[in-house]
Amino acid sequence: MALRAILARSSSHPAAPPPSSPTPSPTTVTAIRAASAAKPAPASSPAGGAYALELEVGLDAVRMASTLCEEVQAQLMRQDETADTKDDRSLVTLADYAAQAIIAWRIQQEWPDFTMVGEEDAEALTEGGEGGAQTLEKITALVNKTLAKHKGDAAPTLSSTEIVAAINKGGGKGGKGRHWILDPVDGTLGFVRGDQYAIALALMEDGDLKVGVMGCPNMPKTGEVLEYDSSYTYGFSPSMVTKMLAGESVGWYKGCIFAAVKGRGCTVEPCDARIKAAPTPVTVSDAFDPVSAKFCEPVMKANSSQGFTASVADNLGIASKPLRVYSQVKYGSVARADADVFMKFPKAGYKEKIWDHAAGVIIVEEAGGKVTDAGGAPLDWAGGRYLDTLDRGIVATSAALHERLMDAVSKSWSSSQL
Ligand SMILES: Nc1ncnc2c1ncn2[C@@H]1O[C@H](COP(=O)(O)OS(=O)(=O)O)[C@@H](OP(=O)(O)O)[C@H]1O
Numbered sequence: 001m002a003l004r005a006i007l008a009r010s011s012s013h014p015a016a017p018p019p020s021s022p023t024p025s026p027t028t029v030t031a032i033r034a035a036s037a038a039k040p041a042p043a044s045s046p047a048g049g050a051y052a053l054e055l056e057v058g059l060d061a062v063r064m065a066s067t068l069c070e071e072v073q074a075q076l077m078r079q080d081e082t083a084d085t086k087d088d089r090s091l092v093t094l095a096d097y098a099a100q101a102i103i104a105w106r107i108q109q110e111w112p113d114f115t116m117v118g119e120e121d122a123e124a125l126t127e128g129g130e131g132g133a134q135t136l137e138k139i140t141a142l143v144n145k146t147l148a149k150h151k152g153d154a155a156p157t158l159s160s161t162e163i164v165a166a167i168n169k170g171g172g173k174g175g176k177g178r179h180w181i182l183d184p185v186d187g188t189l190g191f192v193r194g195d196q197y198a199i200a201l202a203l204m205e206d207g208d209l210k211v212g213v214m215g216c217p218n219m220p221k222t223g224e225v226l227e228y229d230s231s232y233t234y235g236f237s238p239s240m241v242t243k244m245l246a247g248e249s250v251g252w253y254k255g256c257i258f259a260a261v262k263g264r265g266c267t268v269e270p271c272d273a274r275i276k277a278a279p280t281p282v283t284v285s286d287a288f289d290p291v292s293a294k295f296c297e298p299v300m301k302a303n304s305s306q307g308f309t310a311s312v313a314d315n316l317g318i319a320s321k322p323l324r325v326y327s328q329v330k331y332g333s334v335a336r337a338d339a340d341v342f343m344k345f346p347k348a349g350y351k352e353k354i355w356d357h358a359a360g361v362i363i364v365e366e367a368g369g370k371v372t373d374a375g376g377a378p379l380d381w382a383g384g385r386y387l388d389t390l391d392r393g394i395v396a397t398s399a400a401l402h403e404r405l406m407d408a409v410s411k412s413w414s415s416s417q418l
């Protein structure tokens with residue numbers, strides 16, 4: 001792999017006061033009530049049930065990875081660090097490797113024989129000459145620093161050999177059986193631009209998603225993500241940190257972790273463990289009003305046909321502009337009803353990867369939503385590393401709106417074929 005350094009876009013983010021919550025949009029006329037379709041949300045955290053340990057480990061692992069990513073994103077913004085390109089010319093940073101390493105290490109503590117389908121591998125670090133070796137050294141230091149921060153005296157010091165082994169745990173083939181699915185930094189482009197990204201972890205058993213944990217370190221506590229673009233990378237003010245350390249409520253914060261367990265609902269809580277806030281149940285939008293409805297999609301035209309999604313939105317009567325957001329934060333936005341619909345229609349021939357969707361999908365489903373391909377079929381998690389049988393694209397929405405969305409997709413597809 002070529003380790004060609006790319007300068008992260010320079011970005012100045014003026015300190016801004018915490019934004020206030022946006023006014024909720026009214027729901028009116030053509031409202032489709034989805035309440036009966038939505039699962040009853042539990043009073044607090046999904047609390048795991050039979051998957052309590054998996055949930056606890058997943059939250060711990062994703063929390064550590066979030067800390068590590070925040071540190072690297074700040075370095076990128078200061079231009080103290082750079083991104084590299086992989087053989088497929090996509091971006092990769094220290095954080096992508098280090099987050100995969102720390103999450104795999106944490107899972108291995110509980111399940112030494114676990115298998116994982118993860119995005120990254122360590123080839124560029126072991127076969128990449130001096131540049132690769134230097135990058136591995138930085139990753140090792142970053143992982144150990146993060147472990148020390150989170151585990152204190154109990155923190156081990158991992159060797160670079162252990163780090164390589166942990167990263168390479170992501171090389172699983174998937175298929176039937178029990179596999180963790182990991183995108184250590186989803187939306188790497190957003191990450192290097194100081195924007196939205198997600199750490200997306202899921203557990204799949206025989207094709208069924210059982211647990212999803214998604215860290216979104218730049219997602220605000222409330223409101224739509226695009227309203228906060230000037231404040232993504234500013235930290236907490238000194239007075240907020242003082243309050244947090246004293247265990248006081250700070251009201252607004254940025255940095256959310258979504259957690260979902262099959263059949264037990266979905267919750268959201270702060271990424272930063274210093275913020276004392278109980279996990280809050282989230283549910284998808286319970287009504288559809290085209291006037292106030294919003295849909296989200298990838299930022300890059302190369303990743304999804306923006307013309308096609310505009311046509312589908314038009315068929316649904318959605319008047320507002322799309323929310324173009326990096327990463328699986330889009331699924332989080334649908335899960336907590338900031339948006340009504342997420343659509344992605346990649347170019348023909350592009351093979352979607354399971355780690356780009358697994359955590360987001362169980363989060364939306366457990367929030368009362370439905371995620372399918374463009375033909376209405378559920379996604380096939382047991383087919384290996386790719387979603388090989390996917391029909392055209394992926395749509396996520398409330399269970400109640402799904403059929404209407406399918407009709408809109410069919411209508412747009414027919415007219416685009418004419
Ligand atoms: N050509 C093409 N078509 C569709 N999808 C692609 C394509 N190339 C890459 N990818 C995958 O898209 C992941 C990022 O998705 P996003 O929704 O964040 O895209 S965007 O940057 O907002 O446009 C991104 O995930 P990360 O690599 O984790 O960032 C890729 O796996």
Ligand SMILES: [Mg+2]
Pocket residue numbers: 090091119188
């Ligand atoms: Mg990538």
Ligand SMILES: [Mg+2]
Pocket residue numbers: 183185186187355356
């Ligand atoms: Mg991804």
Ligand SMILES: [Mg+2]
Pocket residue numbers: 096119183184185186187188
């Ligand atoms: Mg990624």
